[in-house]
Amino acid sequence: MNGQMAQTLSFGLSGVSGFPVQVEVFSAGGMPGMEIIGLPDASVRESKERVNAAIINSGREIPPRRMTINLAPADTRKEGPSFDLPIAVGILAACGQLNLSPSVDLTRTVLFGELGLDGRIQPVNGALSMVISASEQGLRDVILPADNAMEVACIQGMRIYPAKHLSEVIGHLEGAHPLSYQAQQDYSVLLSRPEEGGMDLKDVRGQAGARRALEVAAAGGHNMLMIGAPGSGKTMLARCLPGILPPLTFSESLETTRIHSIAGRLAPGAGLMVQRPFCAPHHSASVASLVGGGASAKPGEVSLAHNGVLFLDEMPEFSRAALEALRQPLEDGVVSISRVRHQAKYQSFFMLVAGMNPCPCGYYGSRQRECRCSPVQIRHYLDQVSGPLLDRIDIQVEVDSVPVSEIRNAPASESSAAVRGRVNKAREIQQKRYRGTRIHCNAQLDNKGIQAYCRMAPEAESMLHLAVDRMRLSMRAYHRVIKVARTIADLNGAETIGLADVAEAIQYRELDAKYWGK
Amino acid sequence: MSTYSRNACLAWLASAGLTPSETEALLRENPDPVSLYREWTGGKRPEAAQGLSGKLQEMLTHNSAAKWMDAWENVMRKCEIQAVTFQDAAYPDRLRPLGDAPAVLFYQGNLSxxxxxxxxxxxxxxxxxxxxxxxxxxxxxxxxxxxxxxxxxxxxxxxxxxxxxxxxxxxxxxxxxxxxxxxxxxxxxxxxxxxxxxxxxxxxxxxxxxxxxxxxxxxxxxxxxxxxxxxxxxxxxxxxxxxxxxxxxxxxxxxxxxxxxxxxxxxxxxxxxxxxxxxxxxxxxxxxxxxxxxxxxxxxxxxxxSVDSGEEAEASMTPDEKRVWKALEGEDRGFDELCGITGFPAAQLNVTLSMLQIRNLVRALPGKRYQRNQLE
Incomplete structure (x- = not known):
């Protein structure tokens, strides 16, 4: 018997983008067997066992022939089980077991999905990236796992066929039981859904100073450092931050969801992300888990926090190398990871929120308990946080614990929604001001930007100079104060930075002198 | 044998491991530390030194003392370190009555x-x-x-x-x-x-x-x-x-x-x-x-x-500043506490505190607490 060929189309992943993969199946006489070539990794190579069982459990059979499966381009590594479905369909086609309906063109239909032994189709990582790439290639038809369908529902101009079982795919391709394609969804529909979970600021009692600092940080996208005794509420405050930030825009959501999809962090059946991500890696985190890496250059926490919040609790406990590695993403908003076999660039524009104790025992300056640390111990502890990193944090605030009796009596606080209203307004002002530039928010202003956009009233300027002198502010702190004052003025709806704006901003900078000053 | 300065010889003597009173007794007998050094490292060991450990004995022989002496000469010259003994007139009189007054005292600066x-x-x-x-x-x-x-x-x-x-x-x-x-x-x-x-x-x-x-x-x-x-x-x-x-x-x-x-x-x-x-x-x-x-x-x-300069400072304050200043009377207070007492929202309190701090009237303590500055 002569050889038979079949070809199906799938997508592989490289960094955040997908690339087309031709799955060629050649069936020939000879010793029965199956070989997958084209730089497959272990999970792709194991695919043949899954495919075998899945085909049998879908009511078809594999004739005893020699099967060669090539994943082209042959010089790029292929990873993950998403090629199961195109391989299975290719084999059926090559063995003449598939009576293709005339309306189906296998070379123009994107297939991906992992197969279970029973023929069920499981969700895969990176579906969003693959579909975006397919759309860029001008492809329209995609058959994918039903659990990935919501994720790609907002991509316009595509015909997405969600499938749950291999037999459904076969039925569709043969025209016997065509699958119905999913209705396209508009992002605004997602936005209008009630938000779920997360912390609300109305549950935070007391902490007037820290709440205000959080509002200013959110309004200007400023990085923030909270210092306070254990149990003073640093983590709780940080968790409230995503709730007062403006929701993700469509393009931001695509960027962030893509990264989460590739990292396998999306729940099955989840759609595009609407709320900003909040990542809180433990302080034992390695450099690779923070900025990304591993053999296949996976995204790290900084990229998962893209367009959202990265919260580092107990910052001095993080390894020095891990903290230093944060500097590039903080500066550029992107991390480049290079491994021998993979290079990837992941966006990582996030708000850094750091929490730390003021000393090893945690009670330096606290009213609740006496600190038992020596001055040298305190200094060593604080010095774990390097100056360059500290310089990238605009807002510093001390959080003092609220006594239980006061928590009980405190009136209910303002809700996150109310604060978000003000934050949104301030952000809109910034968007208007920075239209046509690469700046999104005040935190991104560099020295040139400060010159251009931060006009100060004369009395504000003279007071700032006085403050630099009296409160021992460094030159770097000086610029940070102006940026934060810009945000406070935006919150007040003022174009010129006034005396009060600067005076308040100074309060968010005094820890330099108090803790790190000399 | 090279001669070493009096300062270096006193450094050597102070390191010999004797108690202050033993050293003092030695110097009383022989007030010239240079000759004391020469005799001792030359082999004429004083009685007080009999009980010393082997390591110290070794240090007190000429050969090993020599390398220390050079270091002392250098560092004492470089750091301008001087030495006085109990026998010297310059020795601080307040220390003389002490039972265990140091026999040798090193100093930098103005001994008077x-x-x-x-x-x-x-x-x-x-x-x-x-x-x-x-x-x-x-x-x-x-x-x-x-x-x-x-x-x-x-x-x-x-x-x-x-x-x-x-x-x-x-x-x-x-x-x-x-x-x-x-x-x-x-x-x-x-x-x-x-x-x-x-x-x-x-x-x-x-x-x-x-x-x-x-x-x-x-x-x-x-x-x-x-x-x-x-x-x-x-x-x-x-x-x-x-x-x-x-x-x-x-x-x-x-x-x-x-x-x-x-x-x-x-x-x-x-x-x-x-x-x-x-x-x-x-x-x-x-x-x-x-x-x-x-x-x-x-x-x-x-x-x-009877001097109280607080009133003078108070006269120049804005009403907001006065309110915060009053709240800080007598004790330091936390930020939230001040919010409660003054009724100011956080933003306004921040502004007022900055103004008071810049004028050196109030200062911030660790733990987000504030305190009146002692007026000069």
């Missing part, structure tokens, strides 16, 4: 600052409260303005505040170290040490150059701190602390012990409370102390106490 006029020893904890530090500086400054010198130990915390206060008041101050004078210890007070020397003060130690700051040096050194003062002030101390050993030395030396009350709640002041209960002298201002020491006539004291 150690003996001239009135002096008060000030001691306290390295990790002191901000209130304690502030009071220390204030009292030291006032005493210094009256021409009274401050003796302390150049440690962090109270010691450093005492030296700084004294410098602000214009009188020279003396630091007694627990290590060789060439050692920068504690490293962070190196600048303060330079300043002490530049302003006519002295830094002294009974340890030879090169001696490390070992833990047991300090309690022993404390007898010199208490010995050099006409009286001693304890600012803040835990019960088991070096400051309490200094007080113990002072009591043995028959000095008056003045104890600052400190925060009655704080564990940092538990030593203060114990001493006050045992009958130490209670005081809160420099005037109290000078009155008790009969260094001041009464009329003067009364005049000093």
């Amino acid at each position: 600052a150690v003996s001239d006029g009135l002096a008060v020893s000030m001691v306290g904890s390295r990790s002191a409260s901000s209130r304690g530090l502030e009071a220390t500086t204030k009292i030291a400054k006032k005493l210094s303005q009256e021409g009274i010198r401050i003796i302390s130990g150049l440690a962090y915390g109270i010691d450093a505040a005492a030296h700084q206060g004294c410098l602000k008041g214009g009188s020279p101050t003396v630091a007694v170290l627990g290590c060789g004078l060439d050692q920068d210890y504690p490293a962070e007070n190196a600048g303060l040490k330079r300043e002490i020397l530049a302003r006519g003060g002295a830094v002294i130690s009974e340890y030879a150059p090169g001696d490390k700051p070992l833990g047991w040096h300090f309690p022993f050194r404390n007898r010199i701190i208490s010995g050099l003062g006409d009286c001693i002030i304890l600012m803040e101390a835990r019960i088991r602390s070096g400051s309490m050993t200094t007080v113990q030395h002072a009591l043995e030396q028959g000095k008056d012990v003045f104890v600052y009350p400190g925060d009655p709640e704080s564990i940092k002041c538990e030593g203060n409370r114990q001493l006050l209960r045992e009958g130490a002298i209670y005081f809160t201002t420099a005037e109290d102390l000078m009155e008790d020491m009969r260094w001041l006539d009464k009329k003067n004291v009364v005049g000093q106490n």
Whole structure:
């Protein structure tokens, strides 16, 4: 018997983008067997066992022939089980077991999905990236796992066929039981859904100073450092931050969801992300888990926090190398990871929120308990946080614990929604001001930007100079104060930075002198 | 055999491992340390040296002593370290009555600052409260303005505040170290040490150059701190602390012990409370102390106490500032507390606090607390 060929189309992943993969199946006489070539990794190579069982459990059979499966381009590594479905369909086609309906063109239909032994189709990582790439290639038809369908529902101009079982795919391709394609969804529909979970600021009692600092940080996208005794509420405050930030825009959501999809962090059946991500890696985190890496250059926490919040609790406990590695993403908003076999660039524009104790025992300056640390111990502890990193944090605030009796009596606080209203307004002002530039928010202003956009009233300027002198502010702190004052003025709806704006901003900078000053 | 300077020979003698009284006895017999060195390393070993350990004996032979001597010559010249012995006329008279007075004393700076006029020893904890530090500086400054010198130990915390206060008041101050004078210890007070020397003060130690700051040096050194003062002030101390050993030395030396009350709640002041209960002298201002020491006539004291510059500052305040200023009367308060008392929202309170801080009227404490500044 002569050889038979079949070809199906799938997508592989490289960094955040997908690339087309031709799955060629050649069936020939000879010793029965199956070989997958084209730089497959272990999970792709194991695919043949899954495919075998899945085909049998879908009511078809594999004739005893020699099967060669090539994943082209042959010089790029292929990873993950998403090629199961195109391989299975290719084999059926090559063995003449598939009576293709005339309306189906296998070379123009994107297939991906992992197969279970029973023929069920499981969700895969990176579906969003693959579909975006397919759309860029001008492809329209995609058959994918039903659990990935919501994720790609907002991509316009595509015909997405969600499938749950291999037999459904076969039925569709043969025209016997065509699958119905999913209705396209508009992002605004997602936005209008009630938000779920997360912390609300109305549950935070007391902490007037820290709440205000959080509002200013959110309004200007400023990085923030909270210092306070254990149990003073640093983590709780940080968790409230995503709730007062403006929701993700469509393009931001695509960027962030893509990264989460590739990292396998999306729940099955989840759609595009609407709320900003909040990542809180433990302080034992390695450099690779923070900025990304591993053999296949996976995204790290900084990229998962893209367009959202990265919260580092107990910052001095993080390894020095891990903290230093944060500097590039903080500066550029992107991390480049290079491994021998993979290079990837992941966006990582996030708000850094750091929490730390003021000393090893945690009670330096606290009213609740006496600190038992020596001055040298305190200094060593604080010095774990390097100056360059500290310089990238605009807002510093001390959080003092609220006594239980006061928590009980405190009136209910303002809700996150109310604060978000003000934050949104301030952000809109910034968007208007920075239209046509690469700046999104005040935190991104560099020295040139400060010159251009931060006009100060004369009395504000003279007071700032006085403050630099009296409160021992460094030159770097000086610029940070102006940026934060810009945000406070935006919150007040003022174009010129006034005396009060600067005076308040100074309060968010005094820890330099108090803790790190000399 | 090359000859070494008197200073180097005294450094060698101070390192020989003898007790102060043994060294003193040797020097009484032979007041010239250079010839003492020559005889000893030449093989004529004094009786006092019989009981020394092998390592010290080895060091005292000529060959191994020689390499030390060169180092001492160098470092003492470079750091301008001088030495005096008990027999010298320049030796501080206040130390002579001490039973275990150091036989050799090394010093940098102006040795007459150690003996001239009135002096008060000030001691306290390295990790002191901000209130304690502030009071220390204030009292030291006032005493210094009256021409009274401050003796302390150049440690962090109270010691450093005492030296700084004294410098602000214009009188020279003396630091007694627990290590060789060439050692920068504690490293962070190196600048303060330079300043002490530049302003006519002295830094002294009974340890030879090169001696490390070992833990047991300090309690022993404390007898010199208490010995050099006409009286001693304890600012803040835990019960088991070096400051309490200094007080113990002072009591043995028959000095008056003045104890600052400190925060009655704080564990940092538990030593203060114990001493006050045992009958130490209670005081809160420099005037109290000078009155008790009969260094001041009464009329003067009364005049000093009635000064209140707070009103003057208050007159220039905006209504917002006045409200916060009032809320801070008498005690420090947290940010939330101030919000509650003044009724200001956080933003407004931030603004007001900044203004007060810039005008040096209020200062921030660790833990987001605020305090009135002591007005000058």
